[in-house]
Amino acid sequence: xxxxxxxxxxxxxxxxxxxxxxxxxxxxxxxxxxxxxxxxxxxxxxxxxxxxxxxxxxxxxxxxxxxxxxxxxxxxxxxxxxxxxxxxxxxxxxxxxxxxxxxxxxxxxxxxxxxxxxxxxxxxxxxxxxxxxxxxxxxxxxxxxxxxxxxxxxxxxxxxxxxxxxxxxxxxxxxxxxxxxxxxxxxxxxxxxxxxxxxxxxxxxxxxxxxxxxxxxxxxxxxxxxxxxxxxxxxxxxxxxxxxxxxxxxxxxxxxxxxxxxx
Numbered sequence: 617x618x619x620x621x622x623x624x625x626x627x628x629x630x631x632x633x634x635x636x637x638x639x640x641x642x643x644x645x646x647x648x649x650x651x652x653x654x655x656x657x658x659x660x661x662x663x664x665x666x667x668x669x670x671x672x673x674x675x676x677x678x679x680x681x682x683x684x685x686x687x688x689x690x691x692x693x694x695x696x697x698x699x700x701x702x703x704x705x706x707x708x709x710x711x712x713x714x715x716x717x718x719x720x721x722x723x724x725x726x727x728x729x730x731x732x733x734x735x736x737x738x739x740x741x742x743x744x745x746x747x748x749x750x751x752x753x754x755x756x757x758x759x760x761x762x763x764x765x766x767x768x769x770x771x772x773x774x775x776x777x778x779x780x781x782x783x784x785x786x787x788x789x790x791x792x793x794x795x796x797x798x799x800x801x802x803x804x805x806x807x808x809x810x811x812x813x814x815x816x817x818x819x820x821x822x823x824x825x826x827x828x829x830x831x832x833x834x835x836x837x838x839x840x841x842x843x844x845x846x847x848x849x850x851x852x853x854x855x856x857x858x859x860x861x862x863x864x865x866x867x868x869x870x871x872x873x874x875x876x877x878x879x
Contacts, residue, residue, distance in 0.1 A: 714786065735759065745775065
């Protein structure tokens with residue numbers, strides 16, 4: 617029911633079984649979603665709680681003509697399915713994934729030098745979100761993910777990335793090896809990030825660069841290692857011999873960012 621002439625609705629008038637497809641939760645994720653220009657179907661806010669950053673979310677939604685629905689905390693809990701929603705959720709259109717050719721063209725149109733991250737079967741959406749966040753902060757201009765056996769962009773990824781996913785071009789491809797070959801045809805040098813490689817701080821990341829990060833359990837696949845031009849390793853000095861993939865990504869990305877900034 618509309619209230620006081622504003623586009624504000626009672627979320628409980630809808631079904632309690634909202635689909636989780638395109639669901640984004642958490643204040644930062646929803647704010648960045650609304651700022652991104654993507655099509656947003658509706659925003660849910662906890663009934664009676666519209667202070668602080670929630671007031672900004674309400675203002676952005678109303679400004680962009682997105683229906684706002686007040687709803688009970690129990691419904692938000694059910695929609696989030698255990699995730700921390702902070703009193704807000706949004707339903708948006710599916711991410712507009714690019715092809716590798718479109719990603720390359722977009723980078724060229726912006727006058728930028730390719731600096732990409734390739735996620736080889738990264739299955740945990742928290743890891744994918746953390747990688748995207750680090751990549752955006754380090755100035756990368758694209759992420760490439762596979763269509764199968766890996767995480768896609770969803771609400772968990774968006775929340776973990778602190779909204780960085782809405783500012784990062786993402787290509788989703790059926791064959792990563794073919795994507796790597798296409799990058800190489802366009803002058804992009806490929807690094808696989810793997811244990812035993814030449815230390816990352818001895819590598820030159822100043823040109824057209826793509827870093828391949830492997831899956832949580834298996835690392836970079838044999839085929840992609842064979843397609844790579846270089847192997848970059850992170851020396852270990854403790855008792856554990858590997859890092860979480862998102863931690864490894866942050867180290868490599870900011871080394872590359874430092875070099876590319878001429879520091």
